[in-house]
Amino acid sequence: MNQIEQQLEHFNIRPTAMRMLVYQFIEQQQKAVSLSVIEDYFEKADRTTLYRTMKTFEEKAVVHQIDDGTGVTKYALCAPGCVCAIESDLHLHFHCTVCSATTCLTEHKIPKIKVPSGYLAENINLVVKGICDQCNLR
Numbered sequence: 001m002n003q004i005e006q007q008l009e010h011f012n013i014r015p016t017a018m019r020m021l022v023y024q025f026i027e028q029q030q031k032a033v034s035l036s037v038i039e040d041y042f043e044k045a046d047r048t049t050l051y052r053t054m055k056t057f058e059e060k061a062v063v064h065q066i067d068d069g070t071g072v073t074k075y076a077l078c079a080p081g082c083v084c085a086i087e088s089d090l091h092l093h094f095h096c097t098v099c100s101a102t103t104c105l106t107e108h109k110i111p112k113i114k115v116p117s118g119y120l121a122e123n124i125n126l127v128v129k130g131i132c133d134q135c136n137l138r
C-alpha cells in the first residue's frame with residue numbers, strides 16, 4: 001500500500017485512482033488550488049467526479065476551503081489531525097497580490113473571536129494580503 005492510499009484509508013475514504021491522483025496533486029502544490037486549476041490539470045477526467053472528489057475531501061477534513069477574496073474558492077490540505085474546528089484548527093491565509101498565490105499560515109491560528117450572545121460563529125476567514133516571500137526576493 002502506498003502512502004497516499006494509507007492517508008485516504010485513514011480518513012475513511014476509499015482510495016480510488018482518481019482520488020489518489022487528486023490528493024497527490026494538491027499535496028505537491030505549494031499553494032492553495034481552485035477547482036478549475038484541478039480541472040485543467042486533469043483535463044481528461046470527468047468534471048463531476050473531480051467536483052465530488054473535492055466535496056468528499058472537504059467533508060472528511062482532508063482539505064479545507066479558503067475564500068481569499070478573489071471570488072474563487074480555493075482548497076488546501078489540512079494539517080494532520082485537523083477537524084476544521086473554529087477553536088483549534090482555523091489559521092490565517094496569505095494572499096500574494098503579485099503572484100496571486102494563496103497559502104496557509106498554519107502556525108498562525110486565528111485568535112479567539114467572541115461574537116455577541118445569540119450569535120453563532122460557524123466559520124472564520126482571515127486573509128492577510130501582501131507580497132509573499134518568493135515575490136519579495138525578486
Ligand SMILES: [Zn+2]
Pocket residue numbers: 061062063064078079082083084085089
Ligand atoms: Zn481542516
Ligand SMILES: [Zn+2]
Pocket residue numbers: 096097098099100101131132133134135136
Ligand atoms: Zn507572490
Ligand SMILES: [Zn+2]
Pocket residue numbers: 064066076091092093103104105
Ligand atoms: Zn489553510
